[in-house]
Amino acid sequence: MTYLWICRKYGFMKTTINLKDDVLRRAKSRAALRGQPLAQYMEECLEQKLAQDESLEGSLKEWINSLPKVSPDAIVAFEKNISGDDFRAIEEDMWK
Numbered sequence: 001m002t003y004l005w006i007c008r009k010y011g012f013m014k015t016t017i018n019l020k021d022d023v024l025r026r027a028k029s030r031a032a033l034r035g036q037p038l039a040q041y042m043e044e045c046l047e048q049k050l051a052q053d054e055s056l057e058g059s060l061k062e063w064i065n066s067l068p069k070v071s072p073d074a075i076v077a078f079e080k081n082i083s084g085d086d087f088r089a090i091e092e093d094m095w096k
Contacts, residue, residue, distance in 0.1 A: 027042060
């Protein structure tokens, strides 16, 4: 495990993160190929990942909202069905 110190002046935070040695080597190589300091490269990577996650959050919320609504009576009936003893019983024939 490699410890990486990210230190930036003027309003940026200094922090320590644990990275696998291989990940750190790859990040250093990519940053060097782009002619960037490692901290700048990592900041850009994090920003891209955060933007990607945030865009997925919106689509996830849209997907959840598009699901059909279930009536409260159906929920009660479902909970009643799965809470019964026979629901939890395992029959040997089911596993053959």
